[in-house]
Amino acid sequence: MVQFGCVNWSAGVLATAAPVCEPTGAMQPSMFNPAGAPAETILSITWLLVVICGAIAIVMFALIAYAAIRCRQTKGNDREPAQVYGSNPIELAWTVIPLLIVFLLFMVSARGIFDLQRSTPPDGALEVTVTGHRWWWEFDYGDLGVVTAGELHVPIDDGKPADLFLTLHSADVNHSFWVPQLGGKMDVIPNHTNYLWLQSNRTGTFVGQCAEYCGNQHANMLITVIVEPRADFEAWVANQQRDAVESDAVKAGHDIFLSTACINCHTVRGTVANGTFAPDLTHIMSRTTIGSGVVRNTPDMLREWVWDPQNIKPGCDMPSMKLTRDEVDLVCAYLETLK
Amino acid sequence: MSTLQQPAGPPALTGPVPFLSKLHQWVATTDHKRLGVMYVTCGIVYLIIAGLEATMMRWQLAWPGQTVLTPDEFNRLFTMHGTTMVFFVGMPILFGTANFLIPLMIGARDLAFPRLNAFGFWLFLFGSILLYFSYFGGQGLYGMGSAPDVGWFAYAPLTERTFSRGHSTDYWILGIFVASIGSTLTAINLIATILGMRCRGMTLMKMPLLVWMMLVDCLLVVVALPPLAAAQIMLIFDRLLGAHFFDTQAGGSAILWQNLFWFFGHPEVYILILPAFAFVSEIIPVFSRKVIFGYPLMVAASVAIGFISVGVWAHHMFAVGMSPMINAIFMGSTMLVGVPTGIKMFNWVATMIGGKIRFDTPMLFSTGFLCQFLLAGLSGIWLATVPFDWAVSDSYFVVGHFHYVLFGGLLFAIMAAIYFWFPKVTGRMMNETLGKWQFWILIIGFNLTFGPMHVSGMLGMPRRIYTYHEDRGWELWNLLSSIGVAFQLVAFSLFAMNLLHSCFKGRRAGDDPWDAWTLEWSTTSPPPDYNFAEEPVVHSRRPLWDLKHPEDPDWKYE
Numbered sequence: 001m002v003q004f005g006c007v008n009w010s011a012g013v014l015a016t017a018a019p020v021c022e023p024t025g026a027m028q029p030s031m032f033n034p035a036g037a038p039a040e041t042i043l044s045i046t047w048l049l050v051v052i053c054g055a056i057a058i059v060m061f062a063l064i065a066y067a068a069i070r071c072r073q074t075k076g077n078d079r080e081p082a083q084v085y086g087s088n089p090i091e092l093a094w095t096v097i098p099l100l101i102v103f104l105l106f107m108v109s110a111r112g113i114f115d116l117q118r119s120t121p122p123d124g125a126l127e128v129t130v131t132g133h134r135w136w137w138e139f140d141y142g143d144l145g146v147v148t149a150g151e152l153h154v155p156i157d158d159g160k161p162a163d164l165f166l167t168l169h170s171a172d173v174n175h176s177f178w179v180p181q182l183g184g185k186m187d188v189i190p191n192h193t194n195y196l197w198l199q200s201n202r203t204g205t206f207v208g209q210c211a212e213y214c215g216n217q218h219a220n221m222l223i224t225v226i227v228e229p230r231a232d233f234e235a236w237v238a239n240q241q242r243d244a245v246e247s248d249a250v251k252a253g254h255d256i257f258l259s260t261a262c263i264n265c266h267t268v269r270g271t272v273a274n275g276t277f278a279p280d281l282t283h284i285m286s287r288t289t290i291g292s293g294v295v296r297n298t299p300d301m302l303r304e305w306v307w308d309p310q311n312i313k314p315g316c317d318m319p320s321m322k323l324t325r326d327e328v329d330l331v332c333a334y335l336e337t338l339k
Numbered sequence: 340m341s342t343l344q345q346p347a348g349p350p351a352l353t354g355p356v357p358f359l360s361k362l363h364q365w366v367a368t369t370d371h372k373r374l375g376v377m378y379v380t381c382g383i384v385y386l387i388i389a390g391l392e393a394t395m396m397r398w399q400l401a402w403p404g405q406t407v408l409t410p411d412e413f414n415r416l417f418t419m420h421g422t423t424m425v426f427f428v429g430m431p432i433l434f435g436t437a438n439f440l441i442p443l444m445i446g447a448r449d450l451a452f453p454r455l456n457a458f459g460f461w462l463f464l465f466g467s468i469l470l471y472f473s474y475f476g477g478q479g480l481y482g483m484g485s486a487p488d489v490g491w492f493a494y495a496p497l498t499e500r501t502f503s504r505g506h507s508t509d510y511w512i513l514g515i516f517v518a519s520i521g522s523t524l525t526a527i528n529l530i531a532t533i534l535g536m537r538c539r540g541m542t543l544m545k546m547p548l549l550v551w552m553m554l555v556d557c558l559l560v561v562v563a564l565p566p567l568a569a570a571q572i573m574l575i576f577d578r579l580l581g582a583h584f585f586d587t588q589a590g591g592s593a594i595l596w597q598n599l600f601w602f603f604g605h606p607e608v609y610i611l612i613l614p615a616f617a618f619v620s621e622i623i624p625v626f627s628r629k630v631i632f633g634y635p636l637m638v639a640a641s642v643a644i645g646f647i648s649v650g651v652w653a654h655h656m657f658a659v660g661m662s663p664m665i666n667a668i669f670m671g672s673t674m675l676v677g678v679p680t681g682i683k684m685f686n687w688v689a690t691m692i693g694g695k696i697r698f699d700t701p702m703l704f705s706t707g708f709l710c711q712f713l714l715a716g717l718s719g720i721w722l723a724t725v726p727f728d729w730a731v732s733d734s735y736f737v738v739g740h741f742h743y744v745l746f747g748g749l750l751f752a753i754m755a756a757i758y759f760w761f762p763k764v765t766g767r768m769m770n771e772t773l774g775k776w777q778f779w780i781l782i783i784g785f786n787l788t789f790g791p792m793h794v795s796g797m798l799g800m801p802r803r804i805y806t807y808h809e810d811r812g813w814e815l816w817n818l819l820s821s822i823g824v825a826f827q828l829v830a831f832s833l834f835a836m837n838l839l840h841s842c843f844k845g846r847r848a849g850d851d852p853w854d855a856w857t858l859e860w861s862t863t864s865p866p867p868d869y870n871f872a873e874e875p876v877v878h879s880r881r882p883l884w885d886l887k888h889p890e891d892p893d894w895k896y897e
Contacts, residue, residue, distance in 0.1 A: 028798065028810070028811055028812035029798070030797070030798045030799055030812065031799065032797065039730075041726060042727060042729065045727055046727055046730070049720070049724060060684065061713070063692065064691070064710060067627075067688060067691035067692045068696065071691060071692055071694050071696050072695065072698070073628070073695035073696060080628050080695075080888070081628055081629055081694050082693065083629060083630045084629065084630070084632060085630055085632070085633075085634070085896050085897070086633035086634065087632075090689070091682070091686075094681065094682060094685040095682055098677065098682075099678055102678060105674060105720070105724065106671050106674055109667075109725055109726060110671075112724075112725070113663045113666050113667055113670070113725045113726060114663050114667075116729070134502075172502065173494075174494050174496075174593055176658060176733060180730060185729055185733070186660060186729075187659050187660060190588075190593055191590065191592065192592075192660070194660035195660075207811075208799065209801060209804075211658075211732070212733055213414075213490050213733075213802075214497065215488075215497060216411060216488075217410060218414075218803060218804060218805075219410065219803075219804035219806050219807065314410060
């Protein structure tokens with residue numbers, strides 16, 4: 001993150017992290033660059049709104065400008081103007097015409113609602129269960145046996161758009177799942193199941209983030225969706241399905257990890273670490289970001305994160321484990337083998 | 340027309356009044372004019388506080404990755420900014436102006452229940468102080484201050500004890516609860532006054548439009564505020580007594596809170612904007628020198644807005660996952676509200692066309708209101724369109740939209756009203772030159788701040804984020820928004836200077852400086868304690884027009 005000159009009132013909380021932070025991706029989550037049918041439908045309805053409301057605005061501004069320019073009082077002419085109390089035909093016109101416009105808009109948009117809002121998956125869609133946590137996303141691929149965090153991998157076949165059907169749950173408070181280029185948003189509500197259909201017609205990385213205020217780190221609850229060719233996806237799945245690889249070279253870090261409170265919240269499959277409060281770390285190095293997208297997953301950032309996550313994501317649930325710098329290096333050397 | 344003779348001026352005071360006596364006169368008053376002034380003064384003080392809160396937020400967001408504020412501080416600021424602006428700026432200014440103007444406009448000597456009126460004011464004031472006390476006592480321990488950080492609509496279960504520790508949310512609940520009891524009582528009082536205390540000759544269809552719109556407004560207050568109070572009681576039961584209404588960890592419903600809150604929250608938007616309609620409906624005819632175009636349709640449109648506005652609340656919840664049919668129904672009702680609102684816009688413009696417009700400061704602000712509220716209404720139609728709402732709900736587009744409604748609409752109309760009725764309240768004119776400077780600087784600052792928010796929202800920026808990455812394409816729009824705040828600060832400084840200066844040094848206004856037509860201008864400025872020496876009798880909607888134009892009186896045409 002680039003720092004601009006400003007008074008630092010927060011006792012350097014973010015400042016320590018700032019020099020090592022980097023951009024997390026080049027994509028911009030603009031609704032004007034849709035990548036699939038839901039977002040394209042939304043954009044086409046938007047253009048209809050632009051045309052209709054733009055025309056209304058032009059008419060109204062012209063009338064106001066006419067009144068403001070041509071109907072001013074001039075000096076020496078203080079006779080009162082003709083008093084016009086109303087006109088039934090004119091008033092009827094500007095009651096009925098807006099009603100017709102509203103009717104037209106209603107019909108077009110109602111069709112959009114029924115097209116886009118689905119509670120059953122389209123044929124061939126990838127189905128993923130999303131759980132919103134404060135402040136990260138858990139993605140469960142169901143039968144594929146893959147559980148990951150922050151980054152959603154989606155396969156696409158040549159010449160066919162990739163459908164993605166999400167089942168949305170929350171573990172704590174309200175969140176909202178929003179990747180603007182792939183479709184609309186849907187709230188993620190505890191005790192309530194929602195569904196969301198997204199689609200991409202091309203490979204690429206699409207970003208979004210939580211859209212419902214969920215507390216302290218709402219701003220850093222980011223989403224990355226990676227749409228990749230099916231072969232790449234299958235390789236990714238095969239890798240994710242493996243348990244963590246044990247290696248004697250990083251035994252020291254492995255032992256520190258397993259003997260501290262890390263394992264209460266994190267899972268590393270194949271070890272005793274089976275916590276579920278925080279992201280699964282079995283394949284953490286396969287992810288491009290950490291902290292739900294707050295920073296890139298580089299060796300330096302990983303060390304900063306394990307040293308004290310509160311410097312990077314102040315208020316997040318992970319505390320500093322009070323390890324020494326040497327211990328952090330050992331733990332990170334171990335984490336870096338979790339590919 | 341002998342009934343409209345000037346009453347005698349206020350009785351001459353002998354010798355200076357001691358400060359304590361003066362203070363006592365204000366604190367113990369039941370006079371609708373003094374209470375009105377106190378409401379509006381408090382509203383302006385909170386406007387300054389909440390405006391400075393917003394300034395801090397725009398400073399934080401001017402560039403990506405700033406560290407002016409911690410996340411906690413930012414979250415408290417937007418919660419306090421929103422809560423203050425809605426409950427402690429909009430509401431008191433609405434009740435203050437209604438208090439001051441309605442008895443004068445309907446030819447009455449006070450509200451129906453003057454002591455209830457004073458009670459309502461003090462409930463509002465102490466409720467607001469209770470909310471702000473949370474900055475010092477929010478954690479319930481000495482020196483452990485914090486303010487609520489749950490957002491102004493306080494979605495459950497973020498407000499439950501699990502996620503909101505300490506007492507800050509309790510202060511939020513109790514402060515608003517106390518103030519809303521005051522608001523409900525005052526609304527009942529105003530309804531009783533309007534229905535029961537109009538002077539002779541003033542039938543319902545001869546009431547000034549301001550009074551009509553305030554009547555609809557107060558009816559909405561009575562319908563909308565109790566559900567909020569009920570929801571808040573349920574929430575405080577959850578927090579303090581271990582109930583589970585909204586406690587999703589024990590089977591409670593998060594969506595129940597949203598329904599209850601927005602059943603209050605959406606009518607609340609109309610409660611805030613109807614007074615703006617009321618102000619410009621009085622100001623535009625006077626400065627256009629023409630009678631309002633289509634009075635009966637204006638009344639019908641106001642009543643229609645009142646009815647429709649209680650049936651649109653779920654348009655705040657299109658992304659909650661309601662069924663497509665329910666989404667479509669609420670989309671229809673929301674779009675429908677555009678029709679009576681559009682009628683009003685057309686009627687105001689039709690009043691201006693063919694008139695002889697004087698662009699004094701109140702008219703400038705009213706014209707600014709027309710232009711900006713037009714944009715607010717149109718972006719409201721966009722948001723009512725469910726598929727578009729899925730794209731921008733809870734984004735900065737929504738922030739831009741409702742600031743066009745409440746700032747570009749309501750606050751511009753409030754400015755117009757202050758410049759228009761200040762002479763009646765104080766007996767002195769506000770400075771026109773300063774007023775025009777304020778208008779032009781504010782209109783630049785306002786549009787520069789809130790116009791770009793529509794763009795950043797469509798580019799994917801969610802609301803209520805304390806920071807953002809620089810690779811998202813939002814930098815330019817956020818920087819523009821923050822630059823606009825600098826213009827606004829200048830404009831509001833001019834306003835404060837103008838207000839203070841004019842209170843003491845302004846030019847003497849006389850009874851009727853704008854050559855206006857409603858009853859309040861027939862009495863002295865400021866009006867005497869008893870308002871009118873004799874109870875007025877009216878024959879038309881514009882009694883002073885009849886008086887000034889005996890050859891062509893209104894009652895011939897109504």
